[in-house]
Amino acid sequence: MSNLTMTVNGKTVSGSVEGRTLLVEFIRNDLHLTGTHVGCDTSQCGACAIHVDGKLVKACTMFALEANGAEVSTIEGQANGDGSLNVIQQAFKDHHGLQCGFCTPGMVMAAAALLKTNPKPSELEIREHLEGNICRCTGYHNIVKAILAASGQDVSSIAAE
Amino acid sequence: MYNFEFKQPKTISDAVNALESDEAQALGGGQTLIPTMKQRLASPSTLVSLTAIPEMKGICKNDDGSISIGGGTTHADVASHSDIFSGLKTLAENIGDAAVRNRGTIGGSLANNDPAACYPAAALSAGATIVTNNREISADDFFQGMFDTALEEDEIIVSVKFPNPSSSSYQKFVQPASRFAMVGVFLSNFGNKTRVAVTGASEGGVFRWSEAEAALNKNFSDDSIIDLSIDHKDMIEDIHASKEYRAHLVKVMTKRAVASAS
Numbered sequence: 001m002s003n004l005t006m007t008v009n010g011k012t013v014s015g016s017v018e019g020r021t022l023l024v025e026f027i028r029n030d031l032h033l034t035g036t037h038v039g040c041d042t043s044q045c046g047a048c049a050i051h052v053d054g055k056l057v058k059a060c061t062m063f064a065l066e067a068n069g070a071e072v073s074t075i076e077g078q079a080n081g082d083g084s085l086n087v088i089q090q091a092f093k094d095h096h097g098l099q100c101g102f103c104t105p106g107m108v109m110a111a112a113a114l115l116k117t118n119p120k121p122s123e124l125e126i127r128e129h130l131e132g133n134i135c136r137c138t139g140y141h142n143i144v145k146a147i148l149a150a151s152g153q154d155v156s157s158i159a160a161e
Numbered sequence: 162m163y164n165f166e167f168k169q170p171k172t173i174s175d176a177v178n179a180l181e182s183d184e185a186q187a188l189g190g191g192q193t194l195i196p197t198m199k200q201r202l203a204s205p206s207t208l209v210s211l212t213a214i215p216e217m218k219g220i221c222k223n224d225d226g227s228i229s230i231g232g233g234t235t236h237a238d239v240a241s242h243s244d245i246f247s248g249l250k251t252l253a254e255n256i257g258d259a260a261v262r263n264r265g266t267i268g269g270s271l272a273n274n275d276p277a278a279c280y281p282a283a284a285l286s287a288g289a290t291i292v293t294n295n296r297e298i299s300a301d302d303f304f305q306g307m308f309d310t311a312l313e314e315d316e317i318i319v320s321v322k323f324p325n326p327s328s329s330s331y332q333k334f335v336q337p338a339s340r341f342a343m344v345g346v347f348l349s350n351f352g353n354k355t356r357v358a359v360t361g362a363s364e365g366g367v368f369r370w371s372e373a374e375a376a377l378n379k380n381f382s383d384d385s386i387i388d389l390s391i392d393h394k395d396m397i398e399d400i401h402a403s404k405e406y407r408a409h410l411v412k413v414m415t416k417r418a419v420a421s422a423s
Contacts, residue, residue, distance in 0.1 A: 002167070019167025019208065043196050046260065053262040055237070061195045061262060065167055065404075066212055110259065131340070132258025 004068040008033070009077025012016045017064045020070035021134070024048045026067075027074060035105045039134070041084035051108035054090050056113035075105035077105030078112065088112055088150040095155070097146035099137035111147045120151050123158050162199055166207045168418035173319060174215060177294050179209040179314040187211055187317060190267025192261045193419060217268070217319060226325045229292075232318035239267060248329030248347060248422070249287070252279045255333060257340060267297060268318035274366055274396065275341070276307045277377025278334065281367040282347035287329070290322040297322075307366045326366050327352050330421035332414040335362075342404055344410035346370075348418035355381060357415055362407045364395050373415050383419040386412060 005014045008031060015030045027033050027050070036059055037045035043061040051057045051073040060128045078086050085093060086112050098104045107130070114121055122130070126147050127140070135143060145155045170176040180187060184348055186205030189192055190212065195204045211217060217233035220242045228244055240254035251375075256262055256279050270280040272317065273293060284291070288355040291298045293316045303311050312318070326349035334343040342361035349356045355377040357370045376385040393408035402410070 018164055020162045022162075034166045041199065043192065046258070049260055056262045057263050061192060061209070061261075063167065063191070063195075065169060066191075066210060070170075106308070113259065129259050132260050161369045 002065055004065055006067050006070050007072060007074045015064075019063065019065065021064045021123065022060055023050075023062045023064045023067050023072075026064035027059060027072075030080075033074050033076050037102055037105055039106075044134065045103070045134070046076055046106040046110060046130075049109045050082050051109060051113060051132065054116070056110055067114075070128070075108060079106060088147070089113070091146040091150035092112055092142055092143070095142050095146040095149055097138065097143040098135075103133060103135045103137075107135065111150065114147070120153060121147070123148060163201070165205060167210065168207060169213045171213055171215075173214060173294050173317060176209055176211055176214060177315055177319055179207065180317070182207050185209055187272070189233065189266040189272070190264035191269075192257065192265040193269065193275065194410065195240075201345075209269070211266075211317065218274045219293075223293060223322070228323045228325060229320045229408055231320050232266055232271075233266050234268075236262040236265050236267070246323075246325055246329050248326070248331045248349065249283050249323065252283050252331040252333075252347065255279070255331075257388055262321045267321055271321065272310060272318055273302070273350075274308055274310050275409055276363065276366045277336070277339075277341040277345075277361040278367075279331070279345055279360060280396045281341060282342075282345050282358040283331065284321060284323075284358075284359040285358045285367050285369060286347035287323050287326055289324070292320045292322060293317060294319055294331060301369075304367050307364065309366070320372070320374055322347075324351070326350055326420040330418040332417040332421065334410050334414055338394055344414050345380060346399065346409055346411065346414035346418045348415070349409045350377075350381065350422055350423050357418070359411050362411050364397055370411065370415065379421070381423065383423070386419060 001016045037047035041046035048059040052070050126144050148155045168179045188208050188210045218231045222244045236253045236256045266280040289300045291303045316363035328350045332349045333342045336343040344362045345360040347358045359374045360367045391408050396404035396407040398404045
């Protein structure tokens with residue numbers, strides 16, 4: 001077992017893990033932050049997407065020890081300070097960007113990463129950015145719409161209306 | 162996952178020392194190796210992470226115009242760097258997905274030499290030099306077949322030096338589920354010399370299509386490719402594409418690369 005310390009959603013946390021402990025296992029099992037989901041555990045579905053040092057990563061495809069000293073953000077840290085939904089979360093609610101909700105934490109984290117570097121993405125850019133996030137309910141359409149809306153853009157003319 | 166000893170050296174020399182133990186394996190960004198270990202297709206007893214070695218990260222332009230990319234540099238950092246030539250930028254920004262590109266590294270991709278990986282085509286086409294902890298290997302000597310390279314057991318890709326072609330293009334026909342290249346063609350044009358490297362197609366891994374290069378050296382036009390054909394007998398065949406289809410795609414992707422780089 002090795003010790004590690006990292007900042008998760010602004011709080012310093014420590015733990016002791018094996019080499020094989022995945023970052024998502026540390027977050028869910030040790031920190032009990034179960035908003036980060038494990039859908040496939042094969043790096044394909046994106047339900048475990050979080051930010052490490054500001055960058056979108058799949059927490060099932062990184063070892064916890066590799067995040068030693070890092071700044072980690074998960075879905076639990078996305079809401080506003082007063083507990084209300086942030087603009088991306090609110091847009092997912094307003095535009096019905098989820099049905100079962102399993103993929104949603106990853107979708108929201110992916111969207112947050114996109115809007116940070118590209119505040120006004122095109123529909124195509126959003127769809128390309130979501131290539132590593134799989135949703136089996138919505139057909140993606142309302143997710144794309146929600147992200148467009150969260151970026152302050154008109155959503156009336158998006159494809160497949 | 163089965164357990165193993167995890168090491169995270171801070172310097173190249175410490176990493177090389179750690180790799181000297183039996184059944185030790187270097188870990189780049191882990192976007193291939195971690196899923197492979199979960200399936201027990203790889204089971205090193207010691208894993209030596211290369212992600213905490215600052216001297217292996219970053220991109221710089223050399224005095225001779227070439228570009229050196231640290232072996233631990235992620236695809237996302239290659240895609241967003243202003244000194245990267247267009248074909249290589251396109252290649253890096255289309256590997257996997259956004260999250261994979263934030264972890265996966267150029268050194269990891271080249272060392273693994275997956276027959277459908279993108280980076281080997283760029284390195285071979287541009288005539289890159291693979292710089293390890295103890296020597297420099299030209300791309301022509303580096304790739305030795307599917308998942309096989311000239312690297313020794315305890316050798317690490319410290320950086321990759323790319324000549325800067327006057328024009329370049331990477332054309333990838335993606336396998337629609339995995340997004341790996343069903344066939345990918347990287348073309349580098351150095352004015353009087355063109356190099357064409359193909360990934361995804363051959364049982365032998367990445368290769369140069371010398372007939373296309375000869376034709377393009379005479380006349381750099383997609384018309385030069387029309388009458389060529391490539392033997393399909395060594396092509397990969399799987400549920401996604403037959404040998405003949407892959408051979409055909411090599412020609413189509415090469416024509417697109419020429420048109421795009423013209």
